[in-house]
Amino acid sequence: MDLLSLRYFQVVARHEHISKAAEELRVAQPSLSRTIARLEADLGVPLFDRHGRRIRLNRFGAAFRRRVDRALAELEDARRELTDAAGHxxxxxxxxxxxxxxxxxxxxxxxxxxxxxxxxxxxxxxxxxxxxxxxxxxxxxxxxxxxxxxxxxxxxxxxxxxxxxxxxxxxxxxxxxxxxxxxxxxxxxxxxxxxxxxxxxxxxxxxxxxxxxxxxxxxxxxxxxxxxxxxxxxxxxxxxxxxxxxxxxxxxxxxxxxxxxxxxxxxxxxxxxxxxxxxxxxxxxxxxxxxxxx
Missing domain, CATH: 3.40.190.290 (D-Maltodextrin-Binding Protein; domain 2)
Structure with a gap:
């Protein structure tokens, strides 16, 4: 699990649509799908329910998203705080x-x-x-x-x-x-x-x-x-x-x-x-x- 996969998950969770998420992230759809699949394998649970091309965040994904949103927001806050502290x-x-x-x-x-x-x-x-x-x-x-x-x-x-x-x-x-x-x-x-x-x-x-x-x-x-x-x-x-x-x-x-x-x-x-x-x-x-x- 790395920051990139978490950011990818965050965008996919927001759109609940691989194509739209890939367009926002400017990455290829197959690459994005593989990243989400690896993340699910690392966690040991599916994060989305899949029905053909449609995906929906399930209860595992919803719980994980709340933590991911909090963690990534904290990291962004830390970056801003350090930038200010360094005088930039x-x-x-x-x-x-x-x-x-x-x-x-x-x-x-x-x-x-x-x-x-x-x-x-x-x-x-x-x-x-x-x-x-x-x-x-x-x-x-x-x-x-x-x-x-x-x-x-x-x-x-x-x-x-x-x-x-x-x-x-x-x-x-x-x-x-x-x-x-x-x-x-x-x-x-x-x-x-x-x-x-x-x-x-x-x-x-x-x-x-x-x-x-x-x-x-x-x-x-x-x-x-x-x-x-x-x-x-x-x-x-x-x-x-x-x-x-x-x-x-x-x-x-x-x-x-x-x-x-x-x-x-x-x-x-x-x-x-x-x-x-x-x-x-x-x-x-x-x-x-x-x-x-x-």
Whole structure:
């Protein structure tokens, strides 16, 4: 058993798919399969249940994964701590976020102030963010959805008002404010389940006693306003974005949404007990100050 085989196992366990794991690791599938088979032989138990080409982590694999995640995260923390102790303050920091639009400006200003720090960004779903954070693959996650996982700490950074966007020429266009009752029967452009816009839409329509009619389901939240402008339906978005120059190029009308809880809560997540490098601390402080600032 060596570190390489443990890292390979970690990625295969996350994907439960040899081809996808091999693609991420940039290794040949047969080589990866042999590595996993040798690891199982060393341990004396199968780690996956195999059904043709499909594999699923079994109870042995799930128990082993928890230990492997912890061990590899500790080793990565040790590397960062030693780098700081040796005076190598340039360092690196990694962040996963559901959308990179939110962090574009803070990252740009951080790099300008700390040109020696390597910043790595990943766009991911809440589930993948929680996994990467638990595995120690990223230092922080920025999410509007609640991330579930053992040992994850968080800090609320921003509560921002959510507005509604409607196509130009829509019956509601030109109004300053709408209520949920005004949206009865309206087709909605939203994200797939698990992303904050969809969670918010489902809750607001349910609380209003209305049916959510999904006209267009997307992965990238910022694409929603493009589809609204194309006339596919109405859509929700942060007020600052719907009124920003970035969104002004799209033909749509932003309206204030008078509905209880029509807001987005942005939280920063980290792994409790993990070593935070000097570079990561500086990045966290910069990001927090940038996002919290009025």
């Amino acid at each position: 303050t340039r360092g690196s920091v990694s962040l996963a976020s559901e959308t990179l639009l939110t962090v574009t400006a803070p990252v740009k200003s951080f790099i300008a102030e700390h040109p020696g720090v390597a910043v790595r960004l990943f766009q991911a779903t809440p589930e993948v963010m929680a996994e990467r954070l638990s595995e120690g693959q990223v230092d922080f996650c920025l999410a509007s959805e609640v991330l579930n996982g053992p040992g994850l700490g968080h800090e609320e950074l921003v509560r921002e008002e959510v507005w509604l966007g409607v196509p130009l020429g829509h019956r509601l266009a030109g109004r300053r404010e709408v209520t949920m009752a005004d949206l009865a029967g309206e087709p909605v452009v939203t994200t797939r389940p698990g992303i904050w816009q969809r969670t918010l839409a489902e809750r607001l329509f349910s609380e209003a006693g209305l049916e959510l009619v999904v006209a267009c389901e997307i992965d990238e939240a910022t694409t929603a306003i493009e589809m609204v402008g194309a006339g596919l339906g109405v859509g929700f978005g942060p007020a600052w974005y719907l009124r920003s120059p970035m969104a002004s190029r799209v033909p749509f009308s932003p309206l204030r949404l008078a509905a209880p809880g029509a807001e987005r809560v942005l939280r920063l997540y980290w792994r409790e007990g993990a070593y935070v490098s000097e570079a990561a601390r500086r990045f966290r402080d910069h990001l927090t100050a940038s996002l919290v600032a009025p």
